[in-house]
Amino acid sequence: MGYPDYMRESIEKVNATRSKRLGVQYPRLTMEQGNEVLRDYHPDFKDEQKRNILVGPNRGDPANHEFADVLEAHPAIRPGDVDLEQVDWDVDVLVIGGGGAGSTAAMMAAEAGAKTLLVTKLRLGDANTMMAQGGIQAASKPQDSPTIHYLDVMGGGHFTNKPELVEALVKDAPLVIKWHEELGVMYDKDPDGTMLTIHGGGTSRKRMHSAKDYSGGEIMKTLRDEVRNRPEIEVVEFSSAVELIMDDKGACVGVVLMNMETQEYKIVRSKATVLATGGFGRLHIQGFETTNHYGATADGIVMAYHVGVKWVFMDSVQYHPTGAVFPEQIVGMLVTEKVRGLGAQVLNLDGDQFTYPLEPRDIESSKIIREVEKEGKGICTPTGKWGVWLDSPLIDLIHGPGTIERELPAMVRQYRRFDIDIIKDPVLIYPTLHYQNGGIDIDANTATSVPGLFAAGEVAGGIHGTNRLMGNSLLDVNVFGRRAGRSAAAYSRDAEPGKPTLEHLTRYEEELEKAKVETDRHAPILLPEYRPEHLREHMLDIPL
Amino acid sequence: MADDKVLQAIDEPPVMESEICVTDELVEVYIMGKPYTVPASLTIMKAMEYVGYKLVRGVGCREGFCGACGTVFRRRGDYKLYSGLACQTLVEDGMYLTQIPSFPAEKAVYDIRELEPTANTILSYYPELARCVSCNSCTKVCPQEIDVMDYVNEALRGDIERAAHTSFDCIMCGLCTVRCHAEMPQYLIGILARRLYAAHIAARAQDLESRVQQILDGEFDKELADIKKLSEEELKDLYKKRDIEPT
């Protein structure tokens, strides 16, 4: 396979200009210029792609159509469908979601002495956390400080972030890395133990810690191993939460679970519940491809919305500037920001630079969209998609031969499967739907507006405002996951759950009716639909 | 490239994953023994969806990171057994495939903080490690192209540092375990080696240690409280003026 001939023409230009571009830095945009390119080219600013929500606590707020579709939908079950009195698990702390936030929450809850149950949709660790490549931020070096980190986070988020959440994030950061070190996460280090740290988009200090380009994988595998080392945490896989259970006093007291294989339902009663269900990439906002794992379908936000919990910044979505657009088989897949962190430049059809490679993500994405849409300097793929070059070979020129292989083994392998050698040739990229900037409104202890319900990780919002910087999310899931576990355990000590009910679902139905929402959609959707439509129309619904 | 083609393509909305580019070339694959005709441009995972499977097993990240989609296959007219990740492997004409989303293996339970980084530690939890017959089947099957047999033997020799590095790219798909004559769960040995190395052999980061102490001593509390109080304008001003550490 490899690149088709017509693409090679442009690649030759890139290869020919490489040595001349070495050390030539394209200037960063000023804040004003950045805002302008965002306004003109970022998908968040496309009003026609959004509508104002008709129901629920955020009624009237704008949301992308795909997200609005899962909110303006019938709840997944009706109160009469299940028997709440037949309890299958009765625990202190229930954690929903087996990614980084869920695993850390479960560990902390159990350490605090709470009887803990972790449930997750697919396998433990089938999660966005497993896929993070680039790294995790923490102000661990002398030339850095939590305060400088704070400023970078706020600037990256366009000063919309909730200050108390950012404070918690930057202050806990070094503690998290140290905790990982003790748990045996294999961070990249010098022989004397000094962590190797590099820049990421929007950072003013080199504070990106990594484990090659398997950073999230290395963290997730270690956390998973550790969760499994603790018999006091019960783990139930292939079981999705479908709706939260409330009590007559308005507190969250459990969840209705569904076995993903048998579709049997189970009732979990809990004194405190942590939502750690991750993001919404698989809703394919504005039709974008996504880097997210298969189960990233906004379930947590939908369930919380049904019990009256608000979200913030959900109309702001992170499109990662460098998603693969060629070859077709890996379209949407992430090309880690570490590639630019190591010095790779972003180039157009002619092999020219047109952007500072490490602008904050939203600006970088907008500049790439602009180069294709306005300047017409994109490269077309055989299937009609557009992209620009990311000049990976430059890395070895800057840092010496062998660097790419050493630092980016996952990426080298992925492209080699399709006969593309990223050490010799650049890769074709375009922005891809990557991260849900917003989420459930929480405080610094991860409490939501509903007593007994906590939220941590990508499902929560406010930490990153309208734009997250790379490396702050792996951090966020650890910082707030740990806090959620502790808060939930503390809350559970005095909680006295009342009579369980699903009354809120009936009220939600009434609201839909009042707002004249007529639909056969149901949510949470649990999994995206990738079977072709013509086939689905030819399927019979016969119980076997 | 003609200009009108450029503009036309830009006006079209991006294509969703479900509407995978369907090339004219079709191939025949046997999914768990049943033949289906699918476009040659699909991965095994997308081909299964294309013929109507709603996947719950054997799928996770869809990008080669989680190890949920281990698949074994044979090719028509070829006795050899091949393997790959369903999300990363293209279908081929005459491919007979089956997914192995889960294979039994028992994970040892330990407290990493209390362990010594030695071969005996690993052997005490996984005594079957000593049963390796060096058949190399594990290395041949590994979709991550890891020298599995090497890391197994490095662990056995007590070279935990090496075993940690050799096994680093393991995504814990379990395919090696399916093939092992010694019936050992190699990937569980791999992660134990990595955790032992990182927690007990690699030098600790001194900078980090002091920073943690500073935080616990409350050294940044005042600074952070102050910066939190700044107005948006003041913050923006600080942000614009911040100095950037050279790359």
Ligand SMILES: Cc1cc2nc3c(=O)[nH]c(=O)nc-3n(C[C@H](O)[C@H](O)[C@H](O)COP(=O)(O)OP(=O)(O)OC[C@H]3O[C@@H](n4cnc5c(N)ncnc54)[C@H](O)[C@@H]3O)c2cc1C
């Ligand atoms: C490809 C990729 C690369 C990334 N790279 C970086 C990086 O370099 N640095 C960085 O900081 N961040 C990165 N991120 C972002 C970061 O990895 C994620 O935001 C973060 O890991 C989310 O963690 P989480 O625990 O909140 O969610 P997840 O890790 O996604 O876990 C959520 C879990 O909840 C489960 N779940 C969902 N719904 C339900 C339900 N209804 N019932 C039960 N379980 C449910 C899911 O199956 C999953 O196991 C990256 C993300 C992706 C996708």
Ligand code: SF4
């Ligand atoms: S070492 Fe084994 S478990 Fe790990 S990736 Fe290779 S085959 Fe899969």
Ligand code: SF4
């Ligand atoms: S398959 Fe088992 S016995 Fe064979 S080399 Fe690998 S570890 Fe040893």
Ligand code: FES
């Ligand atoms: S689905 Fe995760 S590796 Fe294939």
